Amino acid sequence: MATNVVVLGAKGRMGTTLVNLALADTELNLVGVCEREGNAGGLNYDGCLTADCLDDLLPKVPGAVIVDFTAPESSVAMAKIAAKYGNPAVIGTTGFDPDQLAELEILAKEIPLFWAPNMSVGVNVLLKVLPELVKALGEDYDMEMVETHHKMKKDSPSGTALKLAQCLAEARGWEYDDVKKHCRDGIIGERPHKEIGVQTLRGGDVVGDHTMYFFGPGERIEVTHRAHSRETFASGALRAAKWLSEQQPGSLYAMADIF
Known part of the structure; x- marks a missing residue:
């Protein structure tokens, strides 16, 4: 069965790459895209919900795996919202400080949560x-x-x-x-x-x-x-999303867990 995914930061360089690869992958359903408040205009994909507020989007896509390459503060905030609704999340953001990583490790006990600084x-x-x-x-x-x-x-x-x-x-x-x-x-x-x-x-x-x-x-x-291309990282993240959809909460997963 195909894995439902939501792409955060869908207008960014990595977000655009993720959207295009997800649409081309028969093992994935792109069910939602999300941008910053007031910045979701122009996002239009058939059968895909568009939002500028994750709190509004997630209740409509239960169980969908969020894929996030944004910024440390945004990714931590995303993980908190994901935990509220029970959605798994794959994070490729870098630059977390120790306190932010500690927050992610706590949230990983509530939802399947995956983080890797490099997805290749x-x-x-x-x-x-x-x-x-x-x-x-x-x-x-x-x-x-x-x-x-x-x-x-x-x-x-x-x-x-x-x-x-x-x-x-x-x-x-x-x-x-x-x-x-x-x-x-x-x-x-x-x-x-x-x-x-x-x-x-x-x-x-x-x-x-x-x-x-x-x-x-x-x-x-x-x-x-x-x-050579951002597709290297995006492909790894989408591979992680498929894998994560079948995992249970417990620890902050990484690429080594997939291997």
Whole structure:
């Protein structure tokens, strides 16, 4: 049976991609689209409800899975409304602070709730194999990362970069907050051994590039993931929506749970 979905932020770049992919997928029914108050004009899809208030829309689409790539405050507010009506939700928003993530974890006990800072299959496979690389190379290899995104991206470093860097730190047995270096400037002295640098580039319309460097004695290894299209993330989110529709509340699900 097809999964009913609602796309939040349907006029945005990611929202538009989600809508188009959902309409083309025979395993999905796009039953609702939602925009900010006063901004829903022009949204018109056959058999699909349009709203600028999630509180008005959700009672009409019970059980539909919400897909949300908006902003941290909006996503937390969405999850609270979803919990009120019992709708599952997939969140691809980045930039949450610890308190906001804690709220999502509480709400995940009431409704099936899924969050991933990157929905691509490739990145999530990297998260599984990188610890093996780190352990095989050993302590003699310094680990650094450069991430590049379009000039409209608001958070830095990207959620994907943070997730990857945390993965590297965990493989070394380090606490990421103790070893992260998100900026270097001036006379900084020698690089400490126990450090992971994550540097940010912003410009143009780059969808998302992440390169991890492993600098060792006489050599270096570079591992790069490049997203060529937002469809990469949208497809992953819609795959998550299908999966989430069959899950129960309990914990904040992630891509690793699907794999």
